[in-house]
Amino acid sequence: METLQNIAQGLLERGDVSMVIGYTPGTIPGKTKTIFARTPEAAQKLTFNENCVNNLSIYLTRQYGNIGEKPVALVVKACDARTVNVLIQENQLKREQVYLIAVPCNGVKDEHGVEQGKCKSCAQRVPKDYDALAGETPAPVEIDPTLRFKALEQFDAMSPDERWEFWMKEFEKCVKCYACRQACPLCYCERCITDKTTPRWIEPDTSTAANLSWHITRAFHLAGRCIGCGECERACHQNIPLGLLNRKMAKEVFDNFGYRAGESAEAKPVFADFRYDDKEEFIR
Amino acid sequence: MARIGVFVCHCGENIGRTVDCSVVAKESAKLRDVVYSVDYKYMCSDPGQIMVKDAIKKHNLTGVVIASCSPLMHEKTFRRAVQETELSPFLCEMANIREQCSWVHEDKVLATKKAVDLVRLMVEKVKRNTPLEPIRIPVTKRALVIGGGIAGIQAALDIADGNQEVVMVEKSPSIGGHMAQLSETFPTLDCSQCILTPKMVSANSHKNIKLYTYTEVESVTGYIGNFDVTLRKKARYVDDSICSGCGICQEKCPQKKISSEFNTGLGKRPAIYIPFPQAVPNIPVIDKERCTYFKNGKCKACEKFCDRNAIKFDQTDEFINIKVGAIVVATGYEMYNIGKNNKNGIKGYGEYGCGEDPDIIDSLQFERLLSASGPTFGEVKRPSDGKVPETVVFLQCVGSRDKAKGMEYCSKICCMYTAKHTMLYKHKVHHGQAFVFYLDIRAGGKNYDEFVRRAIEEDGAIYLRGRVSKIYREGDKLIVKGADTLSGSQVEIAADLVVLATAITAQPDIVPLAQKLGVGYDKYHFLSEAHPKLKPVETNSAGIFLAGACQAPKDIPESVAQASAAAAKVLGLCSATELEREPYVAKVYESTCAGCGFCIEACPYKAIDNKAIVNRQGKLIKNVAYINQGLCQGCGTCLSVCRSKSIDLAGFTDEQIFSEINSLFV
């Protein structure tokens, strides 16, 4: 069995990768921070534990400029690897540009020690596809896959007006800091639609109406793409339950098209594709 | 600063009756950036157009809104007029206050309010229009004619005589279509074969025509002037380059009892067969389903006797790619079948025994009985026992004009051919008596009514106005029970033979073809013309034309006329080396494109590709989408899958649509 440090050290010593992006203990207890290890020595600082909540795949996007001639190694949990798949699907990355060091994960907690919602319904201990595994292959677990949509059930019982009240109360809090966007590894647009001024599809102010417009856009733009890493919700200091919107979109995409984001790097993105027999009961 | 002119048309009374045009003009004048507005009786008339042109010059207009009929009707007219001034034709927009306002609403106040709104939307749009340059595209000077009936043959010959290349495809083994099956033709009673066969031969031998029989259209891509067509030449199992058409294979084939399609089931053919003696090309085809060798792996009688070794059991379907500039669709019709299992899914006629009695036949079968080359060599003998029928009852409108059968239309040719049938029958069976049950006699056409009168007056056909409620067999006779509504009595005729003038229906497999071509069709699956009166030959897909009964029931002269019209359209198209196309194409803003590739996947025309942006050292900066303007058809699907809105579509830009929406409710 190879340890995370050994794998990373080997990669850097051989010069296979330009850097290893992973976790290292932070200064605040219960928190880890990101390390960009460029030397074999730095690789010794790598760590993985239940506090490694961040989705580091965001550092593969173009804005960070980490991808050069040489591949980059990335420490990934199963969910993070799904993001990498989406980035590959969407031409942001080539598979050979990234070396995936998989870490077996039994669920992660945020800085407050709260287990993440995504972990409760996650049965995947290691990614489907990786280049090296740090640690041993864990025993498979059985978890009802529909569990991830459990949180949506509360809305089924609500009337449209009640749902509206619920969400408007949430969106009212939004100050449009766009932390949700910045934290999202899939919000890699060169210029976000909300920053477009000709025309301005989303009003820039923070009225509830303008906030609604933004949140609908954010949710819909991630529909069929979001793998549910939860970084947006974690980044939101107003505690808007953005994950619910993402999960609702994931559910609809799964129910209607049998598609789950990030399952495969080869699949066609769900909204760049269609089937002749897609359901259309709602069309008159 | 935009200076917009608004021109409100009364369209005589058409708009003015329900929309107060002067109010629309007055309200328009209040809109921001509108510097001139006027209403006029007929904007599309010469004085109307002059008015527009003068106002553009006099008021220095930067944009024009014509509030009148649908842009599909007169956008070209007004844009042409605008073009005659300094202004770009693309700075003219139309507000549809006729088809979508005055004609569909009754309340004058509400209709006027709506018209004002529609004008405002278009003013907002036109302010954001930009002068566009039409796209010039090359024209492939070759036409594809789909269907080898009389319409297809005529179109192909006319185009070929106009010195343009034609590729003609026919799905069955021979060209000729339904006309080849007919005996004699109304209203002159000249022999169908005699006038058709020479045309079939010239279609095959013309230097400009390449004929593919037993071939179907597999796929069509591209656009006017530049269609890429893949044809599927079905395996004939006979090498058509070697076969001399001697016919020995047909003689030696042990399977001789297969019902002949050409003879509408009244005759027999072998498993390897030439459909009829005058077939073009005169080359047999093996019916794989029924061939002994294909079924049992033994026989090959045809191969043994073929002295040219033309039989090829290992032949497979061949795919042929061609490029054409125009397409003529002449796929014809199919007769409605009163049987239980109808290809078009229409109900049969239980009251006529669903056509299971051998002596209840349809008109096409009767044509074969009358034909000198038919199964009875022109003698009228009934199918059941070969007896010469002494009483024949003809039923018109079987299926046609019958709402219960879902065919409310008139099949148009049945009145005439039924009259012809009674005449030909009388000429062959002098002592015979023909009865005709009809609803109305529709004999509009040159010498048509005279022809029907002759059938009645000279050849003694008895016409009864009414429907037949039941036909059943009693021994040797078929009892036809019907109503004679003119005398108000019930009629019962003991007939030897009943001939049903069944409806003309669309080809059962036309819908997939129409979809491949992007041509519309109506609820009966007849193909749709671009305009019922003014563009009866064109379709809504530029460069694709219609000829013959694929559009609606038609007789031979009409089919021929339309075929020649389609040919004229094709020749007109081919006379230009370049075409102008509306420049409604999408373009990418490379600076904001993240190269996610959704548009590349979604584009129906594969017009979008990846483009690498490199710096001066040749190092890749990023990948972006690149749209090939020649391939882009302007649907805008790419725009909707682009999250960062890095694509825009000329003519329907985000800004234009946005401002339309924003100005909806003020």
Add this chain to the structure above:
Amino acid sequence: MSQHKETIKHDFEPNIVAFVCNWCTYTGADLAGTSRLKYEPNVRIIRLPCTGRIDYNLLLKAFESGADGVLVSGCHPNDCHYNLGNFHARRRFTVFRQLLDFVGIDIRRIQFAWVSAAEGAKWAQLVTQVTNEVRELGPFTNYKRISELSFPYKELEPEPLEEVTA
């Protein structure tokens, strides 16, 4: 001609916006006109080349601008002038309307239809049906409410500046 019909006065007349494709539904709506079929005058048509061009933000903007109901219509599957545009649109709309539903917009206010160039009668019927349905639902005030209540600073009168005297 048909006799003049009494116009029924309603308390509320909804604003309906229809986004239609140029080749099927727009032509079908023209056919309704040429056939002199009558329908409710509440609808304002926005013509686009294809349903494929109709992105979600057009629909959202329509509601923001004050639409009480939105109608989206294009070619039937397989009949798209651009072959595939409506298939892509169908996928998007399937999910988008669920999103609207989720945030509490009554999705009876957003309707989708296929109306071919030959279906003038279907268009006329559809517009009348949708208008009646939305009229039944009443005005769509949700948006207006949230635009108002989230501008607390609007309610504050700017304090008069004290005159600066030397």
